[in-house]
Amino acid sequence: MTQTQSPTRSGVPAAGGPGGPQVPRRRTAWAESAARMRASAATEPGRLRVIGAVLALLVLAFGTATAWQISERSTATGHVLHHSGPLSAEAAEIYRSLADADATVAGGFLAGGQEPRDVSRQYQDDIDNAARLITEAAANSDGSAEAIALIGKLNTWLPVYTNLVATAQADNRQGLPLGGAYLRYADQKMQGKGGLLDLADQLYRAQTGRLDADYADAKSLPWVAWVLGAAALGTLLWAQRRHYRRTNRVFNRGMLAASTACALALLWLVVGHTVARSELADSYTHGARSMQVLNDARIHVLQARSNENLTLVARGSDPGYDDDFSTGMTDLAGSDPHGVGGELAQALALADAPKGRDPVNAAIKGVQAWRDRHATERASDDNGDYASAVAQVIGGKDGSGRTVTATTAQCFHTVDASLGTAVAQEQDEFRTAAETGRNAMAMLPYGAAVLAVLAAAGAALGIGRRLAEYR
Amino acid sequence: MSGWGYLRGRRLWRRRGWGGVAAMAAVCTLAIGGTLTPLGDRGPISRGAATPLTTARYASAPQQAHDNCDASLDPSTGPTDGPAVERIRQRGRLKVGVDQNSYLWGFRDPATGQLAGFDIDLVHALARSILGDPDAVQFLTVPTSQRIPLIKNGTVDMVVRTMTINCQRVDDPKNPVAFSTPYFEAGQQILAPEGSSVTGFDDSLQGKTVCTARGSTGEQTLEGNRHGASILLVDNQLDCLVRLQLGLADAVFTDNALAAGQAAQDPSVHLVGHPVTDEPYGVAMNTGEPDLVRKVNAVLAAYRSGGADSEWMTSYRRWLAQDLPGLTGPPAPKYRQ
Numbered sequence: 104m105t106q107t108q109s110p111t112r113s114g115v116p117a118a119g120g121p122g123g124p125q126v127p128r129r130r131t132a133w134a135e136s137a138a139r140m141r142a143s144a145a146t147e148p149g150r151l152r153v154i155g156a157v158l159a160l161l162v163l164a165f166g167t168a169t170a171w172q173i174s175e176r177s178t179a180t181g182h183v184l185h186h187s188g189p190l191s192a193e194a195a196e197i198y199r200s201l202a203d204a205d206a207t208v209a210g211g212f213l214a215g216g217q218e219p220r221d222v223s224r225q226y227q228d229d230i231d232n233a234a235r236l237i238t239e240a241a242a243n244s245d246g247s248a249e250a251i252a253l254i255g256k257l258n259t260w261l262p263v264y265t266n267l268v269a270t271a272q273a274d275n276r277q278g279l280p281l282g283g284a285y286l287r288y289a290d291q292k293m294q295g296k297g298g299l300l301d302l303a304d305q306l307y308r309a310q311t312g313r314l315d316a317d318y319a320d321a322k323s324l325p326w327v328a329w330v331l332g333a334a335a336l337g338t339l340l341w342a343q344r345r346h347y348r349r350t351n352r353v354f355n356r357g358m359l360a361a362s363t364a365c366a367l368a369l370l371w372l373v374v375g376h377t378v379a380r381s382e383l384a385d386s387y388t389h390g391a392r393s394m395q396v397l398n399d400a401r402i403h404v405l406q407a408r409s410n411e412n413l414t415l416v417a418r419g420s421d422p423g424y425d426d427d428f429s430t431g432m433t434d435l436a437g438s439d440p441h442g443v444g445g446e447l448a449q450a451l452a453l454a455d456a457p458k459g460r461d462p463v464n465a466a467i468k469g470v471q472a473w474r475d476r477h478a479t480e481r482a483s484d485d486n487g488d489y490a491s492a493v494a495q496v497i498g499g500k501d502g503s504g505r506t507v508t509a510t511t512a513q514c515f516h517t518v519d520a521s522l523g524t525a526v527a528q529e530q531d532e533f534r535t536a537a538e539t540g541r542n543a544m545a546m547l548p549y550g551a552a553v554l555a556v557l558a559a560a561g562a563a564l565g566i567g568r569r570l571a572e573y574r
Numbered sequence: 575m576s577g578w579g580y581l582r583g584r585r586l587w588r589r590r591g592w593g594g595v596a597a598m599a600a601v602c603t604l605a606i607g608g609t610l611t612p613l614g615d616r617g618p619i620s621r622g623a624a625t626p627l628t629t630a631r632y633a634s635a636p637q638q639a640h641d642n643c644d645a646s647l648d649p650s651t652g653p654t655d656g657p658a659v660e661r662i663r664q665r666g667r668l669k670v671g672v673d674q675n676s677y678l679w680g681f682r683d684p685a686t687g688q689l690a691g692f693d694i695d696l697v698h699a700l701a702r703s704i705l706g707d708p709d710a711v712q713f714l715t716v717p718t719s720q721r722i723p724l725i726k727n728g729t730v731d732m733v734v735r736t737m738t739i740n741c742q743r744v745d746d747p748k749n750p751v752a753f754s755t756p757y758f759e760a761g762q763q764i765l766a767p768e769g770s771s772v773t774g775f776d777d778s779l780q781g782k783t784v785c786t787a788r789g790s791t792g793e794q795t796l797e798g799n800r801h802g803a804s805i806l807l808v809d810n811q812l813d814c815l816v817r818l819q820l821g822l823a824d825a826v827f828t829d830n831a832l833a834a835g836q837a838a839q840d841p842s843v844h845l846v847g848h849p850v851t852d853e854p855y856g857v858a859m860n861t862g863e864p865d866l867v868r869k870v871n872a873v874l875a876a877y878r879s880g881g882a883d884s885e886w887m888t889s890y891r892r893w894l895a896q897d898l899p900g901l902t903g904p905p906a907p908k909y910r911q
Contacts, residue, residue: 215684270819274839278684280677281839284812418674418682419715420810487714489674490687 155566166555170548172325179320187314194307202405204229209412332369357565364558382540390533393453462525473514648909649872656865671716671733677835753856755907760831761849774847779803785814785823834897
């Protein structure tokens with residue numbers, strides 16, 4: 104309210120303000136009430152009124168801040184649970200369905216002209232699943248421009264891919280090597296730069312980014328509420344001490360009730376949020392984070408399968424697929440074919456319960472067997488025994504007419520299914536921990552509001568009692 | 575999921591290691607081509623314009639310019655039985671590097687699941703002659719880049735895989751290979767769809783997109799004279815037919831022998847114009863095994879003989895005549911001592 108006008112042309116300064124003339128003709132409302140307060144604070148009842156007002160304000164501010172900040176965190180936890188969490192899992196599932204379709208169709212190719220019915224059904228299921236999830240993601244993307252653009256592109260490219268695969272299958276049925284060329288082109292549209300998997304990966308990263316942001320919001324410390332709570336409680340104690348000094352009375356019931364309510368609310372705030380935080384941290388490490396690692400592992404498993412199949416589809420014209428298989432396996436399980444490493448080792452470290460570790464261990468064993476059988480299959484192919492190599496990958500009769508019983512397909516299915524179980528297990532853990540976290544905060548905003556009102560009322564009553572003594 | 579991009583990137587940037595080899599091969603081939611009388615004289619190899627290519631014309635192929643590097647060992651001037659042939663007989667089977675992805679040349683017959691094609695027929699004839707059993711063969715699929723290394727390290731006895739005889743491969747100081755006499759005469763030619771305005775490797779390519787395999791002789795030839803066309807490069811010649819069918823390319827430039835394989839898979843495309851390079855195919859072997867080279871040349875001589883009823887013509891009629899018509903006989907051998 105400071106007057107900042109410059110002096111008028113006549114040289115008479117404007118009225119009022121600290122910089123004004125020595126005899127203020129009018130004072131602002133603020134200055135006036137401040138002066139009145141200064142005057143009343145000179146008397147004990149006046150001081151008591153000020154103390155009462157400050158206490159009530161502080162306590163109510165504490166209650167409001169707690170309710171507001173904890174509601175925010177609770178909402179963020181709700182997003183983790185019901186929005187960004189599922190969206191991130193859905194994006195991972197879009198990726199998985201697409202990668203599985205790619206691996207499946209390449210396997211069907213090896214079976215020759217007419218592909219087995221379960222192969223075409225699995226391929227169709229994967230494509231349907233991906234299409235449905237893409238539509239769902241479009242409905243749930245909440246105007247995130249990045250996600251909407253990515254979903255639009257996925258919608259455009261998916262039918263292009265399925266058309267290429269259909270052409271590839273038609274050519275393959277006639278025994279034309281052109282079918283294989285079409286399939287490799289389709290695979291490029293799937294796995295290449297800017298392809299379907301690239302888009303699904305970007306969508307997954309966008310959704311996971313939102314999940315991480317929601318986690319950060321839910322776990323951020325409610326400093327404002329803490330500081331106001333401590334200030335309110337401190338002021339209450341100071342007021343009681345002052346009261347004791349002046350009256351020698353130990354207890355003022357109103358003030359005592361106010362302090363108790365305030366302390367309770369602060370305790371609840373600290374404990375409730377800390378518990379929620381630690382549960383959220385748990386749901387992140389043992390849920391969201393291990394799901395991410397497991398999803399990565401699953402993708403590498405599917406890509407390895409695609410590459411294994413495409414090595415045979417390419418029929419020796421492209422050694423790059425097998426190089427990609429080897430690097431993918433190294434990312435997945437480390438460089439030692441019989442060791443434990445890579446993403447599977449990470450997933451094992453992140454899984455905290457035996458229920459979570461068992462399927463990961465099963466996957467590790469599966470990958471070890473897979474690598475052994477893959478080496479055998481490569482040796483067959485390198486020695487010119489293509490029929491045996493195919494049989495060792497998808498089953499059937501080898502070069503000498505014997506039925507192959509140990510195929511890499513079995514290992515692939517074991518590993519994929521184990522990782523699927525592990526993901527479901529971690530999903531449970533994620534949900535349970537996040538829900539526990541949210542429950543720990545559930546009643547806090549209401550409780551804090553009620554306690555704050557009680558504390559304010561107590562403080563008012565306590566001060567009121569003292570004031571009554573001056574009437 | 576940060577690892578995914580890495581995987582994809584690697585796939586995308588994968589390159590064949592034989593670009594340099596092919597580049598030099600192209601230079602060499604062009605050098606040979608340069609000594610030819612006007613290429614048009616060779617007559618078109620195309621559907622519907624079946625000017626016969628006679629044996630005499632092949633025989634006149636002027637390749638003398640390069641110190642006989644394209645001539646192979648004469649079976650009548652040395653032993654056809656030596657340590658290499660003996661080793662194969664001891665083993666009881668012939669190890670041959672082939673392609674199983676070249677339609678009509680080396681591919682898996684869907685009816686039998688067995689390898690079949692013009693190259694494969696020749697392999698069976700070689701096995702029958704060396705070992706007395708046409709099926710005593712171990713086929714190994716070799717990628718283009720591995721053809722010469724696998725011969726050098728003895729993994730295969732020979733490579734029969736639409737491999738062009740050229741001086742660079744014969745004279746390579748590090749990894750020379752020995753070739754048999756030519757068993758087929760191919761050349762780079764344009765493949766176009768029905769109704770296309772493209773008439774051959776000429777100015778009708780102006781403004782068109784021409785597809786060819788990365789690192790191939792076709793790429794080198796196009797780089798030299800692209801006739802106003804833009805070039806689309808793919809990993810494998812067959813990928814060009816995919817691009818052509820999808821409308822991403824207007825024409826394909828590749829060996830007419832391989833183009834015939836593409837035409838056989840899509841009746842709406844055919845070879846147009848004339849071959850513009852000269853690419854004789856030969857059986858590749860180790861330079862240190864002259865007895866095997868002579869033996870293969872002897873087998874090839876028998877394979878060619880017999881006029882219209884020769885094994886060569888029988889195989890030609892079975893696999894190639896429909897899409898690469900007009901041949902009346904195999905190329906003539908050229909020997910050195």
